[in-house]
Amino acid sequence: MDTLRRVVREMAGYVPGEQPPVGAFIKLNTNENPYPPSPQVLEALRKEIEKGLNLYPDPLATSLRQTAARVYGVDAENIIVGNGSDDLLTIISRACIDSGDPVAMPTPTYTLYDTLVVLQEGIHHYFPFPPDFSLPAGIKNLGAKLTFLANPNSPSGTAVPVTQVEELARALPGILVVDEAYVDFAEETALPLVARYPNLVVLRTLSKSFSLAGLRIGLGFAHADLIHGFLKVKDSYNVNRLSMVAGCAALEDLPWMLANRDRIVRTRERLCQGLKALGYGVHLSRSNFVLSYRGAERQERVYRSLKERGILVRYFDAPGLENSLRITVGSDPMTDRLLEEMGSIVGGERA
Amino acid sequence: MDTLRRVVREMAGYVPGEQPPVGAFIKLNTNENPYPPSPQVLEALRKEIEKGLNLYPDPLATSLRQTAARVYGVDAENIIVGNGSDDLLTIISRACIDSGDPVAMPTPTYTLYDTLVVLQEGIHHYFPFPPDFSLPAGIKNLGAKLTFLANPNSPSGTAVPVTQVEELARALPGILVVDEAYVDFAEETALPLVARYPNLVVLRTLSKSFSLAGLRIGLGFAHADLIHGFLKVKDSYNVNRLSMVAGCAALEDLPWMLANRDRIVRTRERLCQGLKALGYGVHLSRSNFVLSYRGAERQERVYRSLKERGILVRYFDAPGLENSLRITVGSDPMTDRLLEEMGSIVGGERA
Numbered sequence: 289m290d291t292l293r294r295v296v297r298e299m300a301g302y303v304p305g306e307q308p309p310v311g312a313f314i315k316l317n318t319n320e321n322p323y324p325p326s327p328q329v330l331e332a333l334r335k336e337i338e339k340g341l342n343l344y345p346d347p348l349a350t351s352l353r354q355t356a357a358r359v360y361g362v363d364a365e366n367i368i369v370g371n372g373s374d375d376l377l378t379i380i381s382r383a384c385i386d387s388g389d390p391v392a393m394p395t396p397t398y399t400l401y402d403t404l405v406v407l408q409e410g411i412h413h414y415f416p417f418p419p420d421f422s423l424p425a426g427i428k429n430l431g432a433k434l435t436f437l438a439n440p441n442s443p444s445g446t447a448v449p450v451t452q453v454e455e456l457a458r459a460l461p462g463i464l465v466v467d468e469a470y471v472d473f474a475e476e477t478a479l480p481l482v483a484r485y486p487n488l489v490v491l492r493t494l495s496k497s498f499s500l501a502g503l504r505i506g507l508g509f510a511h512a513d514l515i516h517g518f519l520k521v522k523d524s525y526n527v528n529r530l531s532m533v534a535g536c537a538a539l540e541d542l543p544w545m546l547a548n549r550d551r552i553v554r555t556r557e558r559l560c561q562g563l564k565a566l567g568y569g570v571h572l573s574r575s576n577f578v579l580s581y582r583g584a585e586r587q588e589r590v591y592r593s594l595k596e597r598g599i600l601v602r603y604f605d606a607p608g609l610e611n612s613l614r615i616t617v618g619s620d621p622m623t624d625r626l627l628e629e630m631g632s633i634v635g636g637e638r639a
Numbered sequence: 640m641d642t643l644r645r646v647v648r649e650m651a652g653y654v655p656g657e658q659p660p661v662g663a664f665i666k667l668n669t670n671e672n673p674y675p676p677s678p679q680v681l682e683a684l685r686k687e688i689e690k691g692l693n694l695y696p697d698p699l700a701t702s703l704r705q706t707a708a709r710v711y712g713v714d715a716e717n718i719i720v721g722n723g724s725d726d727l728l729t730i731i732s733r734a735c736i737d738s739g740d741p742v743a744m745p746t747p748t749y750t751l752y753d754t755l756v757v758l759q760e761g762i763h764h765y766f767p768f769p770p771d772f773s774l775p776a777g778i779k780n781l782g783a784k785l786t787f788l789a790n791p792n793s794p795s796g797t798a799v800p801v802t803q804v805e806e807l808a809r810a811l812p813g814i815l816v817v818d819e820a821y822v823d824f825a826e827e828t829a830l831p832l833v834a835r836y837p838n839l840v841v842l843r844t845l846s847k848s849f850s851l852a853g854l855r856i857g858l859g860f861a862h863a864d865l866i867h868g869f870l871k872v873k874d875s876y877n878v879n880r881l882s883m884v885a886g887c888a889a890l891e892d893l894p895w896m897l898a899n900r901d902r903i904v905r906t907r908e909r910l911c912q913g914l915k916a917l918g919y920g921v922h923l924s925r926s927n928f929v930l931s932y933r934g935a936e937r938q939e940r941v942y943r944s945l946k947e948r949g950i951l952v953r954y955f956d957a958p959g960l961e962n963s964l965r966i967t968v969g970s971d972p973m974t975d976r977l978l979e980e981m982g983s984i985v986g987g988e989r990a
Contacts, residue, residue, distance in 0.1 A: 529853035
């Protein structure tokens, strides 16, 4: 008897992102925030570790849902909390995808969506982004059970207008998941649409703009009926006590997040200018990273040279992305150092 | 179009365990440890919150796997870390159960197993424990793809001998998951069998004996091939930075855990004696809780009266369990208070 499912046996081996020890590299490869979380988060954590770690967390994450409800102007019954938004993506796929169900997504995009479809034995339908990364026209006509849209998208960093997201939600017979992991670095959000479209799920994470990648806190917003179904699927105690209080404290200190967001958006402009000066093109970024290319030149060598010099960026081997580097927007000093090293690597070459 | 899967729509609504605010009740309902985790855990957490929360955790939990490997005498490649052992149960079910696969479990047992089978559209086969909670004889003959055995079992608190677990592992064509959440309160473990049976998975948790229910840390032990498959299924960043360092520190301070374990085992004896004096019978507990009954008397009234008096225990409405209370072994003062209140509730009555 085969002990593992066929789909699992045939899945590609697990390739974790590069997560070296803290401080070993200038990390510009997984879109983390270069600034620390709010001091209020650290204070809340210091207090919480003194009490109650021997007790289970609240399975419904009531305090965090109430805080998020207040901050985002919705009801707590419209919110589910995940162990990162990856956990929410897993929950949604397990709640919605039956074997053989059609699932749509533009590509290239976040590769986890595909893994989740495979595990549920859904049928993935890929809709390649056009070169300007606008919404692929055919995606609304498939009749998909579930449609994933990362907006802003990764790895492109681009965003489609919310008016188009709304048209998509209206046109789709199934659920539309709008993954807004990077939305705090963008200009607009689909969150207000949740009140009008019962098939719309908007995901947020505190990993990027709130500087809490290390703590795994995701928020899902949807109609109460959908949330009710998702709660049946999630592990009872999926969010731990420390993440819960950290999430509340982070949401309570929006000015801290917004100040970091503003700094990152300014540095993003500096990064784009610097890349252009080196002969790179950049896609219009609405996120905290930039997808850049230098004509059709393969970028693996640049990625490797940067790594040798202590800087990690993201190089994708996937078809259509061999000529691209995805570079997280770090602090100004990190960005200056990156540009300096890239200049010395490609400086003397023709683009 | 139905947005949720039929199996999810038809599942019972999510009923979380009662997790009131810290200090609101004497909590003897979810088998938490009454004692705090090691001071070394708190110290490790205090240090970790000062650094790197903006960065993702190590997706392979290398430091925690290495520490657990040393403590338990296995290789790190034989270990997977979960966001609690619930996460590991979810991962295993998604990795192993295809639609229609037979899945076996003795009953009554931990109800999450059943939920996971339903979500995977497996076919559950229940093997009722005999009155003495010994291993149901027929369970080895089903030819199940996956068999769940909580040992010690919940809610009974009883354990089957490891020699019988070994016979079961040898007889089964599929995977045997031995959930040892409570094993530190028992006399023997199936962990050494992992080296001999490639179809055996042993699960541990730091929630009970290590006093870390609030942080969600589970450990899975199995043959490297199985672990490799499970790693494909798990969310990349399922264990956060703080849980990771807390887990390492807790495992490094085994004497702290063992001292608490000894105290709890002593109090368990005191609890059993006290219950017997009140006319209760108790199943032989190898865990940190006791399943007790008073003849065929329904225990819902006792549960409710205790709750009114500020004490939470676990009452199961499920068939065959209406006459039972599952009572966590707390500290001596908590146990004395429980027995006093139970005495005043049932004291004047005939058993």
